[in-house]
Amino acid sequence: MTYADIGDTGELVVSRHSDQRWQRRRLELAEWMERPKVRRKAKQTARLGQTEIDAELLGALTQFKRIGIATEFSCAGVSVLDEPEDHSLYAYITFISSPLADRFVQAAMAYMKHRLLVTFEPARGRYDCSSFLVGHNRSFCMLIEKCARDFAIHQ
Secondary structure, three states: OOOEEOOOOOOEEOOOOOHHHHHHHHHHHHHHHHOOOOOOOOOOEEEEOOEEEEHHHHHHHHHHHHHOOOEEEEEOOOOOOOOOOOOOOOOEEEEEOOHHHHHHHHHHHHHHHHHEEEEEEOOOOEEEEEEOOHHHHHHHHHHHHHHHHHHHHOO
């Protein structure tokens, strides 16, 4: 894997994005901060074992649990389609590093391409996989689930 240091956080950027994409991300973030936030429906949650999770990620997290890829944190991210505030800004799933998780992250980057931002925290041994743009949060949830299903089939 190729890594790029992103400063004092100890995180390394694993995915590659052009300067134009980073610029678009900053612009979208500024626009999101200024945009009025209209709540269209309440945050939807589901249970996975004993854990309450965002319903949009249930399919993906179920697949990861089934194939033995450990996750630590997750969020479906904000959306103008439903809930603009009761989520993290970007949709994400945090994976504990393992040979299987490493292979999945590579597969996800190949499949999701510019839509996926991947960072790695060496000190904690974990990957953060998130949507690259706020506007891609719901598609992140669908694509990461499809990627997990496809990955499970080929294991």
